[in-house]
Amino acid sequence: MQKLDLSFYTRNDVVQVSKELLGKFLMTNFDGKITGGMIVETEAYAGITDKASHSYGNRRTKRTETMFCEGGTAYVYLCYGMYNLFNVVTNVAEIPQAVLIRAIEPTENIETMLQRRKMAKLQRNLTAGPGTLTLALGIRTDHTGTRLFGEKIWIEDRKINFSEAEILASERVGVAYAGEDAKRPWRFRVKNSLWTSLAK
Template sequence: MRLTREFYRREGRQVARELLGKILVRNYKGSVLRARIVETEAYLGPEDRASHAWKNKRTERTETMYLQGGHLYIYLIYGMYNCLNVVASVEGIPHAVLIRGVEPLEGEEVMRGLRNCKKKYELTNGPGKLCMALGIERRDNGVDLATSPDIWLEDDGYVPGEVVCARRVGIEYAGDYREMLWRYYIEGNPWVSRR
């Protein structure tokens, strides 16, 4: 069942944790791609120094973060990799959840073709990798997950086992916020990007 708007209209850490086990669905050029979310990170602007919306910073790039929960926030890192975030909370409160790792469930052949990856667990075990494998690009920024026919999230009733809370990755600049345990992953899942 597709997740409703109300699922997303909550605090970012709660959404990040509860996205574990949900299914990311992508209609890509006639193929249906499905992958289970196994790793997330929460970013809680404006107080979170690691957030693009720290101090309520509003730019053309971050404007999507201020939409109501349930929209995609896609941005480019290192000038070459897209990152997929799910906007959380209510309109005007810039919370976002970075999807760091997914486990392919359907359409893995298509994913491998898009990413040209031979190693099984390296196909989607990182934010840039999963965007490449699922054909997610910056033009998908702002997509409404509650209504889009191309990208959405589903709940199939799966309940993750042990969930690990850990430090987020690559935010050494964020002062005390680099210590926050706002990364969540399913213990033992081989598609997690880092332990």
């Protein structure tokens, strides 16, 4: 088992890190149960210059403070009053960039994930979408600030890599308010994966 190390996260290029996260395995260990799956969809948030990012314009509040941590930290926040969205902080401390994990292909302990989602059998929407995958993995807002090198939440490299040709780039979801930045093609999906949220 090989966890991604600090140098993977602290690079000065969120977009590149977003692409490379495809094929990595996001794992959690809560309630004595290890659950997880392969990341198949991500979005990059470029920080102070990106209107779609919470940290746009260096906005620094209690919530966004986590984005200013060193790369390799979990940034979890509540969206629309009901969904916990999980991000991976990238770059060095004080440069607030992050990658939103939007979908995974469930692999580890599917039984437990089904229970958490209150689903009877495996369907392709088990972990498709940023709000549903956190439910399946047991991630909540109080995990914000958790480092990804411990025993609770981490990302593994199992030597699966996707080439540029296998990655589909498109506009990010739900950021229409961001003006010009809404058009940036910073949503990345594994082509032909059954487990991403729906195409557009």
